[in-house]
Amino acid sequence: MNARDNHVTASAWRIFNATGEPPEEPEGAPKLPPAPPWRAFGGEPLQRPAPPDRAGEVRRLGVVQSVGQLDDESVDLVNAALILRRPLLVTGSPGVGKSTLAYLIARELGLGRVLQWSIVSRTVLRDGLYAYDAIGRAQAIASWRGASTDPAAGDAQPPGQPPLGDFVTLGPLGTALLAYERPRILLVDELDKSDIDLPNDLLHALENGSYDIPELVRSGRPEVEVYTDDPEGRAVIRGGRVECREFPVVVITSNGEREFPAAFRRRCLPLHLRPPSRAQLLAMLEAHLQATTEGAERIVDQFLQRIEGGGTHSIDQLLNAVRLSASHAFPTGADGDKLVETLLRDLAKGR
Incomplete structure (x- = not known):
């Protein structure tokens, strides 16, 4: 199958199929x-x-x-x-x-x-393994010892020494x-x-x-x-x-x-990982925004053209551009196009 196709062939040996569909029950x-x-x-x-x-x-x-x-x-x-x-x-x-x-x-x-x-x-x-707060433990032990020798406490005993695991x-x-x-x-x-x-x-x-x-x-x-x-x-x-x-x-x-x-x-x-195909990008937009429009498809096509042109681009840019273009009273014409162009800029150019 072509690597750009979107349908994964079912196979009995697979545990993971990249659908992202969670199990219906934890036991399942x-x-x-x-x-x-x-x-x-x-x-x-x-x-x-x-x-x-x-x-x-x-x-x-x-x-x-x-x-x-x-x-x-x-x-x-x-x-x-x-x-x-x-x-x-x-x-x-x-x-x-x-x-x-x-x-x-x-x-x-x-x-x-x-x-x-x-x-x-x-x-x-x-x-990545663990952190040990030696200063915090030393301060906690000092406070505990001070409480155990406080004359105002009388016969009352303070709680046990602060647990190491804390x-x-x-x-x-x-x-x-x-x-x-x-x-x-x-x-x-x-x-x-x-x-x-x-x-x-x-x-x-x-x-x-x-x-x-x-x-x-x-x-x-x-x-x-x-x-x-x-x-x-x-x-x-x-x-x-x-x-x-x-x-x-x-x-x-x-x-x-x-x-x-x-x-x-x-x-x-x-x-x-290769860049997603057009169908995959549209599916991602549907997953995150629960809607796709004709304007969204046009922005996806712009995004793909930029990737094919050799630029460095992030899927976050596409999500932001589509989300903004769907906002209430988003400007149409040259002003809106310029804003979308800015959001889809080549990240490798540094500006």
């Missing part, structure tokens, strides 16, 4: 086959299922679309990554929908909230590696912006499927409850060590600002 979510022996882990204790994030899914994906968002080759690569428990290294032009893929997988497979780790040049591995918060990667019955979705966004060492450091954590929290190991406590990256989320850690039960679905995006080490690329499955 697609089941992943058993992991390969080299990707099997036995983390404990088992955590509560991942919380849903319906609002986040709608912001990223809109409502369910009738047109497939990926071609056959791309869908096959995503399924291979799911079955082999390997990270996906997703490349493509800015704004083509690389990070959106994580949300598409999460909604279709019913895997709950996407754990997003946005990378900058100063990011190190520990930022000062430990797992990051997106650290939360993804907890022991869940179904895998979490981890989005590592724009890894190519990182320091040169981060890809190999990340690879080591993902290969092991586990990590230690030295502050909890040194405490000698058999169990400590800590915060997670999920809103109001808590998790019990045993012996200061975190190990996954199901390897997370890892989507790593890159805008190609630099090459990754061969060892890192060897352990990822590469997926290059």
Whole structure:
């Protein structure tokens, strides 16, 4: 089939079909086959299922679309990554929908909230694993000791020493590696912006499927409850060590600002996203705006012409242009056209 076609061929081996259609019931979510022996882990204790994030899914994906968002080759690569428990290294032009893929997988497979780790040049591995507030704990212990020696308190005893876990918060990667019955979705966004060492450091954590929290190991406590990256989320850690039960679905995006080490690329499955077709763009507009007009189709055609002309453009630009053009009393004629032209400008030109 042509890579620009929009209909994905049905195949029995696939778990994911790029429709973005959520399971009707949580119990009806697609089941992943058993992991390969080299990707099997036995983390404990088992955590509560991942919380849903319906609002986040709608912001990223809109409502369910009738047109497939990926071609056959791309869908096959995503399924291979799911079955082999390997990270996906997703490349493509800015704004083509690389990070959106994580949300598409999460909604279709019913895997709950996407754990997003946005990378900058100063990011190190520990930022994704956990944070320990040593100063906050020291201040809390000092306050507790002061209360225990306060003469005004008389015989009343203050509550126990502040729990250690109240000062430990797992990051997106650290939360993804907890022991869940179904895998979490981890989005590592724009890894190519990182320091040169981060890809190999990340690879080591993902290969092991586990990590230690030295502050909890040194405490000698058999169990400590800590915060997670999920809103109001808590998790019990045993012996200061975190190990996954199901390897997370890892989507790593890159805008190609630099090459990754061969060892890192060897352990990822590469997926290059091509710009969407006209039918796919119209379906995206329908999903986000719940309506398409003749004017919207004209703007889509302008957008595609600009992409074919070699410019750098984002789907966000198209959504903004169509949304604005549909606004009440939007100017017609030259004024309106000029505004749409500005919204669809070539991002590579810097203005």
